[in-house]
Amino acid sequence: MIEATGLTKRYGAKTAVYNLSFQVRPGTVTGFLGPNGSGKSTTMRMILGLDNPTSGRVTIAGHPYRKLPNAPRQVGALLDAKAVHGGRHARNHLLSLAQLSGIPASRVDEVLGVVGLRDVAKKRSNGFSLGMGQRLGIAAALLGDPQVLLFDEPVNGLDPEGILWVRNLMKSLAAEGRTVFVSSHLMSEMALTAEHLIVIGRGQLLADMSVREFIAANSAGFARVRTPETEPEQREKLTSALTEAGGQVLPEQDGALRVTGLPLPRISDLAHDADVRLWELSPHQASLEEAYMRLTQGAVDYRSTADQLGGFQQPQAAGMPPGMAPGMAPPVPVPGQDQPGWYPPPAPQQGGRPNPYAAQQGQPPQAQPPQAQAPEHTAMLRTLPAPQEQQAPEHTAMLRKLPEPQQPQPGQQAQQPQAQPLPPAAEPTKSDDEDATR
């Protein structure tokens, strides 16, 4: 088990991690999520003794990493797949790691097989693709057959087959009773891989709970309703009927309607009363991505703006909305579509605290009084920054309430992808990536 208690890391004026307490248990894959720069890698480095905490502590099986006897046999990690001696063969790289930890050479060949790199074992790693480098990093993590494994973005650069392989590998490692702690920005992948989540924002804990609890706590279910595409007036009629009945109706990108606040039978009755035919009426649970977006909206440091292309864009045809090509039907306006938060599903409860980050943009987290530690097996979502942290009851979820997502600013609309002509085929180049000494 990995246990962090009041973990804080400051780099000069920058507070990268603040008062982080959590446990990563054996037997399940625990996902470690957070926006760019939220402190995931810093936390992992502290777990592995590569960075010293400014305060607090983190242990593996009860010991700080540096005090673990023969740590590489107990803990395996992939932090930075590029952190290898590029001039070495893949096999020699692993052999040198194995020798340092008293691991037999036969294990090197085993892990090369596990990660699918046997055929390139004698190739220099500086000639490896991103995905091959990731596989080599995973091989290094598996080398000591450790009970505790940490992976920072393990699927980065992997092809679909590789992503599926990593997913199954993580699950099987956890099923063997190991502790598996994985960071990723790929929410769809995390939803399929992890059972438990630890979510941080600006170095502070936002959530510590199962994936199922996390989605339920950060989103509400909704109904998708579709009317005949050839009769847009039916869609408008239904939208009015649903809105008058107290529902919230928002457009989906494919022309369907997303309805919250009304149960499915009521939607069906209202459609019937309004004499509107339905082509679809289906219940939906929000995705992990939507729930994550809702929770972390206020903790994102790096946001993109629309590319204005230096004013070089072709003028739009008269009356044509930006991004619409001539001949495309403009979207049917739907009441409510300009409401903030139409993309993420509505929060399950209203009246949350104001966004604690709103006044802190670009500022380090403010010092807070020590917070009570959550008991074992407690799923946590925290209200932040609260002057006094309440103790969470066992098996309950705690959630940091953040405000509704912000309305995109004018001009921040995503651009429609434009078809680009293919570049001319590149001339084949001579490759010397196969090691001459092979």
Ligand SMILES: Nc1ncnc2c1ncn2[C@@H]1O[C@H](COP(=O)(O)OP(=O)(O)OP(=O)(O)O)[C@@H](O)[C@H]1O
């Ligand atoms: N050695 C360092 N010196 C100064 N600041 C650092 C250092 N390492 C990390 N930071 C800062 O600490 C913060 C957290 O960085 P960290 O790399 O841990 O985030 P992350 O969640 O892993 O981000 P990403 O998802 O982009 O990988 C960032 O603001 C980063 O700039």
